[in-house]
Amino acid sequence: AQSVTQLGSHVSVSEGALVLLRCNYSSSVPPYLFWYVQYPNQGLQLLLKYTSAATLVKGINGFEAEFKKSETSFHLTKPSAHMSDAAEYFCAVSDQEGGGNKLTFGTGTQLKVEL
Amino acid sequence: NAGVTQTPKFQVLKTGQSMTLQCAQDMNHEYMSWYRQDPGMGLRLIHYSVGAGITDQGEVPNGYNVSRSTTEDFPLRLLSAAPSQTSVYFCASTQQGGYGYTFGSGTRLTVV
Numbered sequence: 001a002q003s004v005t006q007l008g009s010h011v012s013v014s015e016g017a018l019v020l021l022r023c024n025y026s027s028s029v030p031p032y033l034f035w036y037v038q039y040p041n042q043g044l045q046l047l048l049k050y051t052s053a054a055t056l057v058k059g060i061n062g063f064e065a066e067f068k069k070s071e072t073s074f075h076l077t078k079p080s081a082h083m084s085d086a087a088e089y090f091c092a093v094s095d096q097e098g099g100g101n102k103l104t105f106g107t108g109t110q111l112k113v114e115l
Numbered sequence: 116n117a118g119v120t121q122t123p124k125f126q127v128l129k130t131g132q133s134m135t136l137q138c139a140q141d142m143n144h145e146y147m148s149w150y151r152q153d154p155g156m157g158l159r160l161i162h163y164s165v166g167a168g169i170t171d172q173g174e175v176p177n178g179y180n181v182s183r184s185t186t187e188d189f190p191l192r193l194l195s196a197a198p199s200q201t202s203v204y205f206c207a208s209t210q211q212g213g214y215g216y217t218f219g220s221g222t223r224l225t226v227v
Contacts, residue, residue: 009155032213032215034215036218042220042221043205043218043219043220043221044158044205044207044218045218046215046216046217049213049214049215051212051213090157090158094213096213099146099165099211099212099213100146100209100211100212100213100214100215101146101148101163101165101209101211102148102160102163102173103148103160103207103216104160105150105157105158105159106157107155107156107157108157
């Protein structure tokens with residue numbers, strides 16, 4: 001079975017500050033890892049994904065994440081927060097052996113960006 | 116290219132009523148899934164399908180049925196609605212290989 005833990009259900013940063021959203025996963029097989037963003041009253045949009053090609057993954061809107069197998073982590077970062085980054089962020093895992101057919105989500109982190 | 120289309124966007128049901136949430140994708144994806152989203156619980160998998168004619172249960176399947184007669188469509192049926200099924204439902208699709216699911220815009224369901 002796979003699982004995802006997102007530390008911090010709410011994170012607040014100042015505009016221009018570093019964004020760090022934490023995600024740790026548990027998987028008995030090589031994982032695929034994803035970050036999704038959800039704006040209010042909308043569906044989920046894929047930010048970036050790790051599929052074993054490169055451990056540092058760059059996504060849309062200036063976000064990136066690093067896969068660290070030894071720490072079972074896939075933390076999301078952005079060097080400088082913008083007001084438009086305020087949203088809920090979800091980390092998710094699926095297994096490579098299953099072809100990525102079942103996605104397990106964390107409980108989400110609400111990001112607030114303050115002036 | 117519409118992606119994943121869900122209908123309806125909003126629905127209010129009375130306890131005990133049944134209904135079908137529609138989901139269609141036009142990307143020829145093999146995999147499709149239904150999730151429900153509840154505050155503080157993230158998204159939980161209800162049912163999923165790896166191809167036409169093949170479905171399986173996810174984490175929270177009780178009270179829901181699915182079928183997949185075509186690659187494009189994956190409807191979710193609520194057999195006898197209960198207030199505990201008040202939630203936002205998302206349909207999603209992807210192709211094999213870790214490409215990441217594409218999500219629909221969701222159906223907000225209220226059961227009274």
